[in-house]
Structure formats: structure tokens, C-alpha cells
Amino acid sequence: MDLNLRHAIKSNINGNDVSQLQATIVDAIESGEEKMLPGLGVLFEIYWQQASEDEKQAVLKGLEDAVN
Incomplete structure (x- = not known):
């Protein structure tokens, strides 16, 4: 991934609160x-x-459960 893309994404979400982050993910x-x-x-x-x-480890276990 281009570091400029990573930086742009981080800049776009910087300062977002929980509801904004959730909306972005959803x-x-x-x-x-x-x-x-x-x-x-x-x-x-x-x-x-x-x-x-x-x-x-909890995330990895959740991912394992989700893909199997």
C-alpha cells in the first residue's frame, strides 16, 4: 500500500469519535x-x-471462528 494512501486515510479519521468510526466501518x-x-x-x-x-489473541480467535 502506498504510504500516501495510508497517511490520507489516517488524516481522514483523525479525531473521529466512536460513532463516526462505527459509521465508517459499517x-x-x-x-x-x-x-x-x-x-x-x-x-x-x-x-x-x-x-x-x-x-x-482475542481478535485472532474471533477471526478464526468467523472464517471456519
């Missing part, structure tokens, strides 16, 4: 547009970088 998923996937990826990256090991 909109991206409901639209079904592949162009929204990089934004979700950046959100996940931001979360992952600050998550504790326990939080990461």
Missing part, C-alpha cells in the same frame, strides 16, 4: 466496494499496533 462493509478495503485495513493496522497481546 459504511465500508455495507457498500461492498473493494475500494473501501484499504481504509478498513488501515483501521485494523492502527488497532493492532496499540493492542495488548491478550487483545490480539
